[in-house]
Amino acid sequence: MHSTGGSERSAAEVANKLAGAAPTDSPNADKPDDGARQFEALRLDGVTRAFGATDALRDFNITIRGGEFVAFLGPSGSGKSTALNCLAGLLPLTAGEIWLDDRRIDTLPPERRGFAMVFQNYALFPHLDVRRNVGFGLRMRKVPKQEMKRRVDEALTLVRLAHKADSHPAQLSGGEQQRVAIARAVVCEPPLVLMDEPLSNLDAKLRLEMRTEIRRLHQDLGLTTVYVTHDQHEALSLADRIVILRNGVVEQEGTPSEVYIEPQTDFVAGFLGYRNALTGNVVESHGRQTTVAVGDLRLVGTCPEVMPVGDAVVRIRPDDLMVCDGDDAGPNRIPLLVKVVEYGGREFVVEGVTPAGQRLYFMASQAPRLGDSVIVAVDPENVRVFSPTEDGG
Amino acid sequence: MATRTAAAPPSALPPLNKRLAEQGVTPRLLLLLPAVVFALGLFVYPFLYGLGLSFTTDGGSLWSNYREFFSDPYLRGTIWLTVRLAVPAVLIILVAATPLALAMRGAGRGKQTITVILLFPITIGTVLLSDGLLDFLGAAGWVNRFLLDTGLIDQPLQLIHNYWGVMFAIIITDFPFVFLLLLSYASGIDPAYERAAAVFGASARQRFLRVTLPLFAPGLATTASLAFVLAFGTFPSALLVGEPAGSTRTMGVAAYSEAFQQFDYPMASTVAMLMAGVELLVIVIILGLRSRLVPTLSSGRKG
Numbered sequence: 001m002h003s004t005g006g007s008e009r010s011a012a013e014v015a016n017k018l019a020g021a022a023p024t025d026s027p028n029a030d031k032p033d034d035g036a037r038q039f040e041a042l043r044l045d046g047v048t049r050a051f052g053a054t055d056a057l058r059d060f061n062i063t064i065r066g067g068e069f070v071a072f073l074g075p076s077g078s079g080k081s082t083a084l085n086c087l088a089g090l091l092p093l094t095a096g097e098i099w100l101d102d103r104r105i106d107t108l109p110p111e112r113r114g115f116a117m118v119f120q121n122y123a124l125f126p127h128l129d130v131r132r133n134v135g136f137g138l139r140m141r142k143v144p145k146q147e148m149k150r151r152v153d154e155a156l157t158l159v160r161l162a163h164k165a166d167s168h169p170a171q172l173s174g175g176e177q178q179r180v181a182i183a184r185a186v187v188c189e190p191p192l193v194l195m196d197e198p199l200s201n202l203d204a205k206l207r208l209e210m211r212t213e214i215r216r217l218h219q220d221l222g223l224t225t226v227y228v229t230h231d232q233h234e235a236l237s238l239a240d241r242i243v244i245l246r247n248g249v250v251e252q253e254g255t256p257s258e259v260y261i262e263p264q265t266d267f268v269a270g271f272l273g274y275r276n277a278l279t280g281n282v283v284e285s286h287g288r289q290t291t292v293a294v295g296d297l298r299l300v301g302t303c304p305e306v307m308p309v310g311d312a313v314v315r316i317r318p319d320d321l322m323v324c325d326g327d328d329a330g331p332n333r334i335p336l337l338v339k340v341v342e343y344g345g346r347e348f349v350v351e352g353v354t355p356a357g358q359r360l361y362f363m364a365s366q367a368p369r370l371g372d373s374v375i376v377a378v379d380p381e382n383v384r385v386f387s388p389t390e391d392g393g
Numbered sequence: 394m395a396t397r398t399a400a401a402p403p404s405a406l407p408p409l410n411k412r413l414a415e416q417g418v419t420p421r422l423l424l425l426l427p428a429v430v431f432a433l434g435l436f437v438y439p440f441l442y443g444l445g446l447s448f449t450t451d452g453g454s455l456w457s458n459y460r461e462f463f464s465d466p467y468l469r470g471t472i473w474l475t476v477r478l479a480v481p482a483v484l485i486i487l488v489a490a491t492p493l494a495l496a497m498r499g500a501g502r503g504k505q506t507i508t509v510i511l512l513f514p515i516t517i518g519t520v521l522l523s524d525g526l527l528d529f530l531g532a533a534g535w536v537n538r539f540l541l542d543t544g545l546i547d548q549p550l551q552l553i554h555n556y557w558g559v560m561f562a563i564i565i566t567d568f569p570f571v572f573l574l575l576l577s578y579a580s581g582i583d584p585a586y587e588r589a590a591a592v593f594g595a596s597a598r599q600r601f602l603r604v605t606l607p608l609f610a611p612g613l614a615t616t617a618s619l620a621f622v623l624a625f626g627t628f629p630s631a632l633l634v635g636e637p638a639g640s641t642r643t644m645g646v647a648a649y650s651e652a653f654q655q656f657d658y659p660m661a662s663t664v665a666m667l668m669a670g671v672e673l674l675v676i677v678i679i680l681g682l683r684s685r686l687v688p689t690l691s692s693g694r695k696g
Contacts, residue, residue: 088592110591123589127607136603140594188593 039066039101039191042224047096047106049082056082058248060096064226066191069218071227071239073271079248080228081196087226088194089113100191111140116185117194121201122177124169130156130180131165137188155187158217175206182214186221195227199234211237232272236260244268264304266313266386274315274384276360282312282385290385295356300331301383313386318349320382321362323374331380336360338372352376446662458663468647468664472671475643478556478631479624480675482563486571487617494575495605499584508576511569519566523633526562527553530634553634559641562630571620578612614683618676625672644668 047060057079064070072080085091087098089110098106105113116137124133132139134155138148156162159179169177178198185193198214199207215238218225229235235242236256244251244259244267252259252268263269270277280294290303292312299314324333336352339359343349347363352374354360362376406412413419450457462468497504514522530536530552537549552558582605590604628645635641644664652661 090588090592110588111594111596113592114594115592117589117592119585119589121585123583123585125586125589125604136590136595137593140590140599184593194592 039224041065041099041101042192043099044083044087045097045099047083047086047098048094049079049086049091050094055094055248057086060248060250062243062250062253064192064224066224067222069225069227069238069240071229071235071242072245073229073232073235073242074245074251075230075271077247078245080230080245082248083245084194084196084226084228087192088115088117114188114190115192115194116188116190118178118181118185118196118198120197122169122181124177124180124184126169128168129165130161130167130169130172133169133180134184134187136184137190141188151187152183155183158186158220159183159213174202175210178202178210179213182217186217186223189221189223191224193223193225195225197229198227199229199231207234214238236272244271262304263315263384263386266315266389269315269384269386274317276314276316276318276321278314278316278354278358278360279388280312280314282307282309285309289380292385294358295354297334297354297356299334299378299383300380301385302381303385307385307387311388313388315384315386316360316378316382318361318363321360321376321378323362323364323368324377330377332378332383334360334376334378336362336374336376338368338370338374341367341370343367443662443665446659447666449659458659459667461660462663462667467642471642471644471647471664472667474641475625475627475645475668476671476675478559478563478627478641478643479621482560482567482624483617483620486564486568486620487575487613490568490572490575491609491613494572494579495609497576498580498582504576508573511572513569514565515569519562519629520633522565523562523630526558526565526630526634530558530561555636556640558634559627559631559643562634563624563627566630567620567623570623571616574616574619575612578609578616581612582608610683610686614679617679621675621679622672625668625675644671 042064044060044062044064047057048055049057060079060083062070072083074080082091086093086106089105089108089112093106096106097104125136128136131152135148135152138151143151153162153165156165159182161176161179161183164172164176164180169180172180178201181198185195195214199210202210211234214227217223218238227235227238239256241254242256242259243253246267252264254262259268260272263272263274266277278294278299280292280297280299282290283293283298284291285303285307287306288302288304290301290307290312292299292301292314294314301314303312321334334354336354338350338352340351341348342351344363347365348367350362350364350368352360352362360376364374368374447458448455454460497507517525528534532549532551534552536552537546540546541549552561586604586608587600590600595603625643626645627643628649631637631641631643631646632649635643637646644667648661648664648668651657651664
């Protein structure tokens with residue numbers, strides 16, 4: 001399914017044309033505003049959405065700048081999809097306001113917001129062929145026939161599906177359907193593209209390819225995008241900014257490197273690859289350097305702010321644990337008993353237990369034998385100490 | 394398949410039962426036997442018998458029964474009288490049931506209650522229903538007394554023993570069938586399509602015309618066909634609340650009187666065959682309309 005250099009080049013040319021094209025004047029003031037492609041800021045102000053007695057999203061505040069790619073990251077039930085549907089107008093707000101520059105839009109029905117969306121199950125119209133699916137938004141915006149045909153062709157070239165224009169969705173593979181859904185969204189040159197876990201129904205290889213494709217499209221077209229996902233890799237690789245949600249509340253917000261390097265809470269760390277969690281007690285805290293007692297072990301680590309003495313969670317990435325020789329002295333030496341060894345390609349993923357019975361995962365270039373005792377070491381910079389998450393979620 | 398035939402010498406075919414099994418012919422097919430016997434005995438044989446009977450004449454040519462039907466205005470007219478009842482009745486039912494079915498999909502607990510209430514007319518049966526209608530719509534019935542008491546009319550309305558009585562009866566008996574069928578079709582339409590259409594700028598009207606209706610059309614056409622066949626065969630209510638000698642002399646009534654009052658079985662069979670012919674014609678028209686109105690639907694084509 002992958003393209004030759006020729007179609008790659010033409011896709012890029014088309015992208016430049018699309019991005020550079022002057023916004024068309026909307027012939028009908030009542031229709032979605034096709035000209036409002038660029039905006040300064042989209043502001044969500046205290047957006048709350050309740051289902052019965054529970055708040056799916058509580059007091060959600062964020063400002064999205066024009067051209068930005070923002071990812072809402074969180075597990076299921078975190079409120080990320082609720083936030084997206086509120087933005088799209090598919091869910092009315094319980095409280096709060098949404099402003100597009102100086103225009104309040106949360107009171108508008110979805111068809112008056114002029115946004116575009118890529119749905120998790122694509123939601124391509126089964127009774128329309130690919131061309132009509134992609135052209136649907138333009139048709140609703142009363143774009144003239146000639147221009148509509150040109151733009152649909154361009155969008156299909158952009159997603160490398162020009163040869164499938166007359167197919168029906170049922171005749172396409174999952175990846176092709178996904179690209180049609182993306183073409184349908186970008187062809188309108190909307191001020192905001194909403195993506196609801198668009199890659200979650202694809203297999204691993206295709207997911208990786210489409211991820212690159214989405215990133216390329218965003219770089220080429222510069223469309224402001226809000227992307228909902230539960231996959232940290234997608235969020236980190238695609239977004240300019242990540243908003244991590246938990247139980248309907250923002251847990252942390254920042255650039256990918258900020259949230260990856262400096263997670264502020266135990267939950268965020270756990271979500272962004274700090275797979276190892278040890279529970280212990282803070283015994284000493286100087287500035288950001290904190291010593292935690294985990295059973296008989298003393299671990300020196302770093303915490304986001306000064307920690308009071310008391311319960312704590314220690315988070316370590318498996319990659320940061322180094323196997324070392326027993327007599328090599330230094331801080332943060334953890335003796336482990338090898339329980340499970342998985343082949344992971346370049347390295348082995350090893351599960352071991354501490355003398356106190358807590359599980360730790362680490363990487364090893366040579367496979368240890370089951371039942372071996374090994375000692376792993378970790379830099380205090382890479383040991384993150386947090387207050388425990390209030391509830392299990 | 395290809396690899397196996399390549400490996401084995403061409404003369405050594407697999408045993409017959411294996412080859413048959415690959416084509417789907419297995420002993421399990423015997424389970425179809427009772428249904429086939431049933432269909433042959435209760436549908437195919439009577440139909441062919443009736444067809445043969447309609448061509449049976451004493452001395453005349455093969456088509457003389459049909460010629461007689463079309464030359465006798467009293468018989469010929471029954472086609473129009475029946476169509477005149479069935480087509481408006483089906484349209485009224487569809488117009489009433491479609492929005493209800495579309496609105497009710499996804500409705501959780503209320504759905505069951507309303508379904509049960511709507512099933513009631515089916516369980517009552519035509520005769521009891523006609524009896525009730527006679528009381529309800531008659532000259533001294535509730536409807537007329539109410540309208541007289543409120544001063545809306547001076548004379549009782551003639552609502553039974555005519556066209557309208559049969560129309561009411563058809564609507565009441567056929568509505569539940571139509572509604573239940575439409576509801577199951579409507580529930581099969583993923584609301585995600587309408588939501589997608591809304592996000593891409595379609596107003597409520599455009600969403601209905603461009604997305605919901607095309608997706609609903611196959612179900613609507615099937616339901617309309619079935620409802621038409623039901624309404625076209627109207628017989629008990631045409632006799633009981635209609636005017637079987639005049640305005641509601643449907644083809645069913647005509648076939649009955651030919652068979653059991655004139656004892657002309659060949660002519661009764663002819664009327665029955667013509668009924669089937671008209672029903673088939675209308676179904677073809679309905680299906681033609683649906684593919685004309687919604688030409689791009691091609692759920693059958695798969696790659």
